[in-house]
Amino acid sequence: MEREIVAEYEINEIDDTLHGSVGSRLTLFARELKWRSSSWHGSSALKLPTNCYGGSFVIDPNGRWYRMWSNMMFLWSIYSVFYTPFAFCFFRGLPEHLLDLECAQLIFLADVAVHFFLAYRDPHTHRVVYDKQRIALRYIKGSFALDMLGCFPWDAIYKFTGRMEIVRYLVWLRLYRARKIQGFFKKMEKDIRISYLFTRIVKLVTVELYCTHTAACIFYYLATTLPPAHEGGTWIGSLTMGDRSYINFRHVDLLTRYITSLYLAIVTMATVGYGDIHAVNTREMVFIVVYVSFDMLLGAYLIGNMTALIVKGSRTERFRDKMTELTRYMNRNKLGSDIRSQVKAHLVLQYESSYKRDRIVDDNIPVAIRSKHFALHISQTLYMDIVSKVHLFKGCSEDFLNQIVVKLHEEFFLPGEVILEQGTVVDQIYIVAHGCLEEIGIGEGESEMIISELLPYDIVGDVAVICNTPQPYTIRVCELCRLLRIDKQSLTSILQMYFKDSRQIMSNLLKGKRTESKGNQLESNITYLIAKQEADQVIGVNNAAYHGDLFRLKGLIRAGADPSKPDYDGRTALHVAASRGYEDIIRVLIQRGANVNSIDKFGNSPMLTAVKCGHDRIISLLVAHGAALNLEDAGGYLCRVVAEGKIDLLRRLLRFGVDPNCRNYDRRTPLHVAAGDGLPLVASMLVELGADVMARDRWGNTPLDEARRCSSKPLVRTLEQARAAVAADQ
Numbered sequence: 001m002e003r004e005i006v007a008e009y010e011i012n013e014i015d016d017t018l019h020g021s022v023g024s025r026l027t028l029f030a031r032e033l034k035w036r037s038s039s040w041h042g043s044s045a046l047k048l049p050t051n052c053y054g055g056s057f058v059i060d061p062n063g064r065w066y067r068m069w070s071n072m073m074f075l076w077s078i079y080s081v082f083y084t085p086f087a088f089c090f091f092r093g094l095p096e097h098l099l100d101l102e103c104a105q106l107i108f109l110a111d112v113a114v115h116f117f118l119a120y121r122d123p124h125t126h127r128v129v130y131d132k133q134r135i136a137l138r139y140i141k142g143s144f145a146l147d148m149l150g151c152f153p154w155d156a157i158y159k160f161t162g163r164m165e166i167v168r169y170l171v172w173l174r175l176y177r178a179r180k181i182q183g184f185f186k187k188m189e190k191d192i193r194i195s196y197l198f199t200r201i202v203k204l205v206t207v208e209l210y211c212t213h214t215a216a217c218i219f220y221y222l223a224t225t226l227p228p229a230h231e232g233g234t235w236i237g238s239l240t241m242g243d244r245s246y247i248n249f250r251h252v253d254l255l256t257r258y259i260t261s262l263y264l265a266i267v268t269m270a271t272v273g274y275g276d277i278h279a280v281n282t283r284e285m286v287f288i289v290v291y292v293s294f295d296m297l298l299g300a301y302l303i304g305n306m307t308a309l310i311v312k313g314s315r316t317e318r319f320r321d322k323m324t325e326l327t328r329y330m331n332r333n334k335l336g337s338d339i340r341s342q343v344k345a346h347l348v349l350q351y352e353s354s355y356k357r358d359r360i361v362d363d364n365i366p367v368a369i370r371s372k373h374f375a376l377h378i379s380q381t382l383y384m385d386i387v388s389k390v391h392l393f394k395g396c397s398e399d400f401l402n403q404i405v406v407k408l409h410e411e412f413f414l415p416g417e418v419i420l421e422q423g424t425v426v427d428q429i430y431i432v433a434h435g436c437l438e439e440i441g442i443g444e445g446e447s448e449m450i451i452s453e454l455l456p457y458d459i460v461g462d463v464a465v466i467c468n469t470p471q472p473y474t475i476r477v478c479e480l481c482r483l484l485r486i487d488k489q490s491l492t493s494i495l496q497m498y499f500k501d502s503r504q505i506m507s508n509l510l511k512g513k514r515t516e517s518k519g520n521q522l523e524s525n526i527t528y529l530i531a532k533q534e535a536d537q538v539i540g541v542n543n544a545a546y547h548g549d550l551f552r553l554k555g556l557i558r559a560g561a562d563p564s565k566p567d568y569d570g571r572t573a574l575h576v577a578a579s580r581g582y583e584d585i586i587r588v589l590i591q592r593g594a595n596v597n598s599i600d601k602f603g604n605s606p607m608l609t610a611v612k613c614g615h616d617r618i619i620s621l622l623v624a625h626g627a628a629l630n631l632e633d634a635g636g637y638l639c640r641v642v643a644e645g646k647i648d649l650l651r652r653l654l655r656f657g658v659d660p661n662c663r664n665y666d667r668r669t670p671l672h673v674a675a676g677d678g679l680p681l682v683a684s685m686l687v688e689l690g691a692d693v694m695a696r697d698r699w700g701n702t703p704l705d706e707a708r709r710c711s712s713k714p715l716v717r718t719l720e721q722a723r724a725a726v727a728a729d730q
Helices: 024-031 066-088 096-115 132-141 143-150 155-161 163-191 195-222 228-233 254-270 280-313 317-332 336-353 357-364 373-387 397-408 462-466 487-496 499-514 519-547 550-558 573-579 583-591 606-613 618-626 634-643 647-655 671-676 680-687 703-710 713-729
Strands: 409-413 417-422 428-433 437-442 448-454 474-477 483-485
Touching: 024 519, 024 583, 066 096, 066 163, 066 487, 096 143, 132 143, 155 163, 163 483, 163 647, 195 280, 195 671, 357 671, 373 397, 373 428, 373 483, 397 487, 409 550, 428 487, 437 519, 462 487, 462 499, 483 487, 487 499, 499 519, 519 550, 519 573, 573 583, 573 606, 573 618, 583 618, 606 618, 606 647, 634 647, 634 671, 647 680, 671 680, 703 713
Parallel strands: none
Antiparallel strands: 409 483, 417 474, 428 483, 437 448, 437 474
């Protein structure tokens, strides 16, 4: 059906010399009134829908026979619109053969009957309605009353009612048929095969001619409604032009009377009269005052339109230029008819629905305002109610939803269009704001099976985008849809900022798809994604702590990141900050509930990390908040520190409570290691801090035995003095 929408725009070639002679324009203009078989879809005016509604038929509005009928009715509407004021005002003195034209109303009566069987396109769903009951009800509620009243033989009714003048005024109802002329010109303005300038000029000339024609008829009517004895006191009864007097103007031939009236209307409109014709009574003066006032507005309208044609830039003209370039491009690249129809249908839809938020905001609001509170307020007003009801975003925070609505863009799709195809890579998510979609599974042999129907507040493309998998089903439009679109990159960046909401979305996605046949695979994908997000979250927090980026760290924690979550090595942000010596980072982490006694895979606590790196202020801060070294093998660790000669680290460890007599797996103390390696300074420090010189390892050796074995006299002397002091105390 999309092809039918834009049939009048589709051509095989664009003639670049279209702006040539007036004759060629008239030829194209006349061609609109003829049968154009290349633009008609189908070969019959009758359309039998698949469900047939009880076997009845309706008329296809795009069938060639109805197009011929509508073109004929356009010509008859021109006749009716121009003849109605003429017949009403020249009724007295109108020849009988012209009165016989009243029988032409039978044609319009037939058109009324045709409209009871004429299918129409629903303006909300864009579906073609073939239900005869709905067609008839729509027409009865619409223009049926005025169309039917216009078909009444009012002249005959006027005579039958005893020539009641008020009855004849009802003949003006026939001017309602001017809508057919207006519709014809609107279609011609959008037809790129016909010069826009030519079409607009013809339209303006038609308006000007009709206004002067109607004014001429009313001028004559004002003269004929006075009693015959007073007709000499009218503009035409008192008129003398050359040797001709119009005192008995009723006996003057009809053409002369009409031309005289038309002359008065034109010179009055242009205000260039010579004074030969003028108002001679009060009501003629009143009408001329009204008429001249109207002419001022009409003149401004005509001048304004002509100026716009010269300057260019009207919305319709921009549409025509875009359609012309698009058609040339598609012809040059020999695109298929289906894609041509869809592209053109979208262009027409954009032209007819230019109230989209994106266009209004982008075209009229400065960037500085648009990028701040204005866009957020507009987005919240338009989309927040819809987004908050989408199952994927249930339970998400308000800040997260605000970020989502700002990134949304409106899209309109026509019935029959495919939004997403099964098995393709998807980079957009669509929320149904209005209309209806359907999920279709494509099986072997291109067989289709409707999976489900998607209504407002449903979402499509979420599984493919979030889980990075091919689109599971084809999504096709059932009726005109307004969709809200957000691209994958924008959604991903928002999810990376809001970790709690990201987890909530994963949970909602899994709940919403549990009934699908591929639920197990989906659950596995979501579990993997959750784990990956958590790992990325920890990396982000640890990275911020490593670089001392306090602002980013606060933002990540505010978005839901857990400051106590360890990475693959078991290191938390507190470990990283302690190693780097960032006091402000550690304070924030502790305030946000970070575990000060967490242990990584290497047995390091944040306290031990700070001790290793020699950050005394960090050590004091951690101790103040209950941190401990938490050494599982304190003896082994101290022995390794002594063996490596890290005296400062050893001193800090002993100062913060590590027992200098703790033992390793061989029951050796740090003093054993210092004595065995010949480290007198380390041994002296250990002795001063309470190391036991009499401690024995599993072989029964004391530190003094180890010192004597390595033949270090200073070391032996130090340990002997220490043993003597111990013996004296005992």
